[in-house]
Amino acid sequence: MVLARPVRLPNKVTLCPSGATLDDALILRLMNRGIKRVMVLGASVPQLPRVGVEETMRAVRERFSRVRDLPLMHLLEKLVEDKLVRRS
């Protein structure tokens, strides 16, 4: 794997330039410095299929189907449905 973007610390100091080859030793060194993700060259990963609005609402309603009569849980269901529908 080859770095597509340089790896920088929060203080903007560059740890690795773009184009550097990532081998096991370098990956371990980056992990030891607390780096959790890097950008590498290559084809983009296939996106997971997005769940549609109808399916999202159906799943939320089924999850809450046994507690909907409780006011607090009804409120929570409406909030979750709203947030998830906005995201789908």
Added chain:
Amino acid sequence: MSLPLPTIAARVITVAGFSFSRTLDKLMKMIDSGQCSSSVVAAIVASDPVLTALTLGRANAGADGEVAQVSGAVLVLGMSTVRGMIEEVMPLADRGVRLMATYWSQANATATMCRILVDRCAVFAGNRPDDEVLHVAGLLHTLGDMVAAIHFTAEYDVVIQRLRRGEGPFATLMKEELGADPGELGALVARAWNLPPTPAAVVRHHLRPLRAPEPLIPLVSLVHVARQLARGCGFVAGQDIYVEPIQPEVMTLLGLNPADLGSILDAFFAEMDELEVYEGLLVKTMRT
């Protein structure tokens, strides 16, 4: 057919830890390289509920006080002991991998929700637990369910069939079929694995937090609410898809205002996006 608690306890004593072979391989490779810091190993262990439980249990067996943080536990044990522990863990296969992936995501989502929720609860003003303690509490709460799914498969499968027919809540059905609800089974596992008192109380009482030992009631209540919020957002485990009620008195005890739930969910989704796992986990855990 339910079993007497002593029989379940006897079986639990011999219950082996279990995890994904990819996680186990990765940890072994990193430890064997000799170049990996304990904090990196702790970070990987802390993403896995069972490995976290085993690590804390081993560390507490030889410690004077309670070791409640994974980073501290890895330091107490040392790399060679952690390596030996990992060697004894059973790699999951087939059905277990798919099922445990959903429990894993529910546990991590609950842990994330705990860290978000704690700052909105008046009861923790001035005595906020640290993030690692919160993470461990959220991560381990569902230990009983996970052990049931892997080691008591016949009873677990009947519970799921009855759950889908609407014959009662998951915990009640597990009590009827196995003889122990998830909290009771989790408590037996916590004892067998020597978990420290704080996570053990969370495992035992998260379904009925007001029954926890008095000093731990706020933390157990936090996990109780975090679990249902995470489940409501789609982080459900296997076929156990139904959200359970949040006890209103628990909201009062925590000083948590229902009007804050909207902003809490916003913060949760933002955090899960930041972790770059939300979409994948949600798609995997949502029942289609």
